[in-house]
Amino acid sequence: MNNQQHIHCIVEDCHYYSTGNKCSAKEILVATDQFGQTQPDRVDCEMATELTPQKAGTCMKTCCKTYVPKGSPKLNDDSVTKL
Numbered sequence: 787m788n789n790q791q792h793i794h795c796i797v798e799d800c801h802y803y804s805t806g807n808k809c810s811a812k813e814i815l816v817a818t819d820q821f822g823q824t825q826p827d828r829v830d831c832e833m834a835t836e837l838t839p840q841k842a843g844t845c846m847k848t849c850c851k852t853y854v855p856k857g858s859p860k861l862n863d864d865s866v867t868k869l
């Protein structure tokens with residue numbers, strides 16, 4: 787698997803945000819807002835292949851499920867690591 791990912795992100799209070807507006811997470815899960823609002827933090831990349839795809843309709847209804855605030859006690863809940 788290619789270790790070079792290029793996810794650009796401007797959400798600077800996320801634990802995975804890094805200089806140059808880049809995401810430093812090894813992988814992320816993008817989901818619908820509804821999914822993000824109803825699923826716990828542990829539902830993230832690790833189980834992505836088992837999840838049921840959903841329609842969003844507009845970019846306004848999608849979110850990064852992997853987002854976690856810097857310094858949050860929940861940093862390891864999603865089983866995602868930094869590059």
Ligand code: SF4
Nearest residue numbers: 795800802803809850
């Ligand atoms: S995990 Fe999501 S919100 Fe956080 S830096 Fe990466 S893309 Fe942005």
